[in-house]
Amino acid sequence: MxxxxxxxxxxxxxxxxxxxxxxxxxxxxxxxxxxxxxxxxxxxxxxxxxxxxxxxxxxxxxxxxxxxxxxxxxxxxxxxxxxxxxxxxxxxxxxxxxxxxxxxxxxxxxxxxxxxxxxxxxxxxxxxxxxxxxxxxxxxxxxxxxxxxxxxxxxxxxxxxxxxxxxxxxxxxxxxxxxxxxxxLKQQVRSNLSMIIEENIMNPVSIKDLAYLSGRSLSSFKRDFQSIYNMPPSKWIQQRRLEKAKELLTYTAMSVTDVCFTTGFENATHFSKVFKDYFGCPPSSLKQELS
CATH class of the missing domain: 2.60.120.810 (Jelly Rolls)
Structure with a gap:
């Protein structure tokens, strides 16, 4: 596990x-x-x-x-x-x-x-x-x-x-x-936003956490993120996590539950739902087909 x-x-x-x-x-x-x-x-x-x-x-x-x-x-x-x-x-x-x-x-x-x-x-x-x-x-x-x-x-x-x-x-x-x-700790230094995102993409962090780590207010973080990635942070991060989840399900022996938590999701039911919405099939079906 x-x-x-x-x-x-x-x-x-x-x-x-x-x-x-x-x-x-x-x-x-x-x-x-x-x-x-x-x-x-x-x-x-x-x-x-x-x-x-x-x-x-x-x-x-x-x-x-x-x-x-x-x-x-x-x-x-x-x-x-x-x-x-x-x-x-x-x-x-x-x-x-x-x-x-x-x-x-x-x-x-x-x-x-x-x-x-x-x-x-x-x-x-x-x-x-x-x-x-x-x-x-x-x-x-x-x-x-x-x-x-x-x-x-x-x-x-x-x-x-x-x-x-x-x-x-x-x-x-x-x-x-x-x-x-x-x-x-109350005076976080403004950091490179892209670096902070990449370092924490698979951790169970919230947008508020990422804003703190980058030394920005929540509104400044969302604005700067949009200007770099041309997409709201919650949507972009979820897509990255889902793509990583599909990769792990395809090329490793990890279970659906393990992949869920490894890619930063905190609820297996929610993970299955958003995975199906994005890829068209639930993660359990993909795992079965590959098996």
Whole structure:
């Protein structure tokens, strides 16, 4: 089976055995405790992600780089990117793995900026993946939020919001370089539109995501796209994905479901419908004929 890229935080599979979640007003915090000798997968980040490793190792592959996040380290990942990960527990601790994920929406960053009055200075380079050690203050913060997961239904929404703002203040006071990168996430540099499209054409990205990655407003992105491709972005992208899907169905042994998710579609029923509308036959029929 092909590797399906899951959109997070919405697509996280919550299990009562090893993972718990705080989710209020669109903000999500995930605590995961498990035992593993190695688990791999792919994620598309709908929000900025701040991940703390408390035990074990969390490897992140982005582009042609591999980043290793170890115990008492944190990593900041910008939103609207696809990462591949490998998770492994500590061999001398029965392969235990523990980490905590904070998904940070732009709205929270805006609120924090207004409250903190932090002076923004342009980083020398905006990096999509940034690793820092976790100091004692941040370790104490992680411990303070753990009890919330035991009674998540009783926790007020506003309290979780305050705890997320507290996290940002703690980072600001200790990790200026990371905080400036975090603030810079709101200041995306205008990028080559065609390059952004080609890099993400098979990822489960929305038009809004592509606009963000290109450093444009949604309206500017649509206007610039139309001028380059002479077609609305949603129509052009769907056609490219369908043509790639037909190629995979024709020349590989992949199933219809695997092809659906590999080419950026998120729903197999919708994929079959648009495929039939475009090519005149459903993907399952094409697969049967070829067989």
């Amino acid at each position: 092909s590797d399906r890229t899951v959109k997070v935080p919405q697509g996280l599979e919550i299990t009562s055995n090893n993972q718990s979640t705080l989710k209020v007003q669109g903000f999500t915090v995930v605590e995961s405790c498990t035992r593993t000798r190695g688990k791999q997968g792919s994620m598309f980040l709908d929000d900025h992600l701040l991940l703390f490793v408390l035990e074990g190792i969390y490897k992140i592959h982005f582009g042609n780089q591999t980043y290793i996040v170890r115990k008492n380290e944190m990593v900041l990942l910008q939103r609207a990117i696809v990462i591949h990960y490998e998770k492994s527990g500590e061999p001398n601790k029965d392969y235990s793995l523990e980490y905590m994920m904070f998904f940070l929406k732009d709205e929270l960053l805006k609120e924090f900026i207004k409250m903190s009055n932090i002076k923004f200075t342009q980083p020398s380079e905006l990096v999509p993946v940034l690793i820092h050690p976790v100091n004692v203050r941040l370790q104490k913060y992680i411990e303070s939020i753990k009890p919330y997961f035991n009674e998540s239904e009783k926790i007020e929404d506003s309290l979780v919001r305050i705890k997320l703002l507290e996290l940002l203040f703690d980072i600001a006071s200790e990790k200026e370089s990371m905080m400036q990168q975090l603030l810079q």
